[in-house]
Amino acid sequence: MSYPEYILTLSCVDQRGIVHRVSGFLAEYGCNIIDSAQFGDAQSSLFFMRVHFASENPTLGDDLLRDSFAALAATMQMSWQLNDAAKKPRMLLMVSKIGHCLNDLLFRYKSGLLEVEIPAIVSNHTDFYQLAASYNIPFHHLPLANGASAAAKLAQESRILELVETNNIDLVVLARYMQILSPALCTALKGRAINIHHSFLPSFKGAKPYYQAHDRGVKLIGATAHFVTGDLDEGPIIEQDVARVDHAMAPDTLTAIGRDVESVVLARAVKWFVEHRILLNGHKTVVFK
Numbered sequence: 001m002s003y004p005e006y007i008l009t010l011s012c013v014d015q016r017g018i019v020h021r022v023s024g025f026l027a028e029y030g031c032n033i034i035d036s037a038q039f040g041d042a043q044s045s046l047f048f049m050r051v052h053f054a055s056e057n058p059t060l061g062d063d064l065l066r067d068s069f070a071a072l073a074a075t076m077q078m079s080w081q082l083n084d085a086a087k088k089p090r091m092l093l094m095v096s097k098i099g100h101c102l103n104d105l106l107f108r109y110k111s112g113l114l115e116v117e118i119p120a121i122v123s124n125h126t127d128f129y130q131l132a133a134s135y136n137i138p139f140h141h142l143p144l145a146n147g148a149s150a151a152a153k154l155a156q157e158s159r160i161l162e163l164v165e166t167n168n169i170d171l172v173v174l175a176r177y178m179q180i181l182s183p184a185l186c187t188a189l190k191g192r193a194i195n196i197h198h199s200f201l202p203s204f205k206g207a208k209p210y211y212q213a214h215d216r217g218v219k220l221i222g223a224t225a226h227f228v229t230g231d232l233d234e235g236p237i238i239e240q241d242v243a244r245v246d247h248a249m250a251p252d253t254l255t256a257i258g259r260d261v262e263s264v265v266l267a268r269a270v271k272w273f274v275e276h277r278i279l280l281n282g283h284k285t286v287v288f289k
Contacts, residue, residue, distance in 0.1 A: 003054040005034070006065075007276045010073065010080035011286075014040045014047040018076065022051065025072055029065065030057025037288040041281060048279045050288045052085065081276070089170040089274050091116045092163060094177035095123050101175035101196055102128060104263035105270065106135050114267070116274055119167040122160060124179055144179060157185045164189070171273055174228065175266065183230040191280060193228035194273065196266040198258055199240060210255040221245055221254055223262040225269035227285070236285045238269040238278055 012018065019038060026033060031053045038049040055065065066082055073080050095102045102121070108114040121132045124144045132139035140163060144156045164172065172193040174181075186193070198204070199222035204212040213221060222242035229235035241264060243257050272278050272287055279286045 003032075003056050004062075005052065005054045005085035006031075007083045007085050008051045008053065008069070008080065009049070009083075009276055009279055010078045011046055011048045011279055011281070012073075012076050012078040014045050015076070018047055018049065021072065021076070022049065025069065026051070026053055029055075029060055029068065031055050031060075039286050039288075041286070044281060046281060048281065048286045048288075050277060050279070083276050088115050088117050090168055091118050091171045091173060091270070091274075092167065092169045093118060093121045093173050093175050094160075095121065095128055095175045096178040097125050097127050098176045098178075098259075099128050099131065100259045101263050101266050103131065104267055105173065105175060106131070106137075108267055110135060114271060114274065116171075116270075119169075120163050122163065122177075124156075124177075153182065157182055161185065161188060171270070172228075173266070173270055176262075180232060181228060186228055186230045189228060191227065194225055194238065194266070194269050195228050195233070195235070196223060196225050196262050196269075197233050198222070198262065199224050199242070208251075210258050211251045214249070214251040214254050217247065219245060221258045221261065223258065223265040225265045227280075236280060236283055238272065238285055238287060239265050241265050 010022070023033065034052045034054060036049070036051045038047065040047045069080070069082065093102060093105060105114065109116055109118055118137050120138050120140055121128070122140045122142055124142060126141050129139040129141065142156050142159050144153060163169070170192060172189055174193065174195040176196065198209050210221065220242045222240060224237055225239045226233070226237045227235040241261050243261050245254055245257060272289070277288045
C-alpha cells in the first residue's frame with residue numbers, strides 16, 4: 001500500500017530539542033520518516049533540517065497536517081515549507097544564443113532524470129524555437145535590443161513575470177540567458193531563480209572568458225550555479241565544479257570542456273532545488289545531498 005509522501009524543510013535558531021519535537025510530531029500524527037538530515041551552523045547559530053516522510057494515517061488530511069505543524073513551528077519561530085513529494089515543480093527555462101545547458105536540461109527532463117514540468121521556454125533570440133518544438137514546449141520570443149531603453153526592458157521583464165505567474169512557475173533557470181535582470185525582477189524571483197556562469201568571474205569578465213583563460217595559461221576551469229540576486233553573479237552559491245586543463249589545449253577545447261562542466265553543475269543545482277534540498281543561510285546555502 002502506498003502512502004502520500006511529503007518533504008519538510010525548516011530553519012530556526014539552533015536550540016535543544018528541535019529534532020525530538022519534529023520527529024515526535026510526525027510520530028504523533030502517524031507519519032513515518034523515510035530519511036532525515038540536519039545541520040547546525042555555529043557561525044549563524046541557525047539550525048537546518050530536511051525530513052522526507054510518509055503519512056500513514058488515512059484520517060490525516062493535508063490541511064490538518066499543515067495547520068498542526070504551523071502551530072509547532074510558531075513556538076520555535078521556524079521558517080518552514082511542506083511540499084508534496086509527488087508534485088513535480090514547474091520550471092521556466094531562459095536562454096539566449098548558447099544552448100548547451102538548455103539542451104542538457106531538456107534531455108534530462110525528457111528521459112525522466114529530472115522530475116519537473118516545463119510549461120515554457122523564454123529567449124531574447126529565436127535560435128532554439130525548433131528545439132523547444134521538438135519537446136512540445138511553448139517557446140516565447142521576448143526580444144531585447146542592445147542598448148534598449150529602461151521602458152523597453154521593463155516591458156520585456158513584465159512579460160517574463162506574466163509567464164511566471166500564469167504558469168505557476170516554481171523555478172526559473174537562466175540556462176545561459178545573457179541579459180542582466182533588473183533589481184525588481186531579481187526581487188520578484190528571490191529564492192526561485194538559478195543562474196550558471198563560468199567560475200572565472202570576476203577575473204575574466206566580458207566576452208570569450210575561456211579565450212581569456214587560455215591566454216593566461218590557467219590549469220583549472222569550472223562553473224558555478226547560484227541563486228539570482230541584484231548583485232550580479234554574487235548570489236548564494238549552490239554548486240561548483242572544475243576540470244583540469246593544460247597548455248596543449250586550444251581555446252575551443254577549453255570552451256567545450258567548460259560548457260560540459262556548466263551543464264553538469266547547473267543540472268545538479270536544479271535537481272537539488274526540485275528535490276527541496278537547498279535551504280538559504282544568509283548569503284550562503286545549505287544543501288542536503
